[in-house]
Amino acid sequence: MKKLDHVDMQILQILQEDGRRAYTDIAHQLGLSEGTIRSRITRLLQDGVFQFVIHPDPEKLGLHVQAIIGLTTKLGLQNSVAEELSKFPEVRFVGAFSGKHDLIIQACFHNNEELITFVNERLSQCEGILAADVSLELKQYKDSFSFVRDEDVAI
Incomplete structure (x- = not known):
């Protein structure tokens, strides 16, 4: 490159x-x-x-519940769990992190019932997930993919 x-x-x-x-x-x-x-x-x-x-707006597509879910995985299974989660249509983002959670995912749902079903039926069936910490987005202040800044292009 x-x-x-x-x-x-x-x-x-x-x-x-x-x-x-x-x-x-x-x-x-x-x-x-x-x-x-x-x-x-x-x-x-x-x-x-x-x-x-x-980059569609989930809210305008009827996806009114956005969740960030921190996952603890069994040692040695992080990659396979991440690969499985990446296949779920509700999941927008999957990333490995240092700190409290091994994986963090962002997922979007039409309502709270869909989120509950996702956690209790879909996540609970994923071999290697030991715990899930679900946080709901209450208000969004920024959602951007703009990484090039003015100072990056200044002469």
Whole structure:
């Protein structure tokens, strides 16, 4: 993978703001050719620097209950538990962490009953889960995938 330069960071910042921006608009904004923008974006995609995704609002999809669930796993089974949890459609995120919990997942549900069923029927059937600590999101202050900051692209 080629090291990211100032132009790559500028392109990423623009796409963070609006991933539907036309290559011609980006080229005009940065004073470069459309071909340069197209080839750089292609390279960034091929190198796995970013991907185009749709980030829907769970609340607007009727998923009114969002939970963060910290899991304690049996030694040696963390990976297999994580792989199994990754297959569940309710689960949006699975990560291994240091600290109190071995795995932390984020999952979305239509209502509290679905969450209860998920914990009592789905999680309880996963071999290797010893304990689950469920926290409900009461209010969301930020949900962003914007990692490129102004200081990252400053000259």
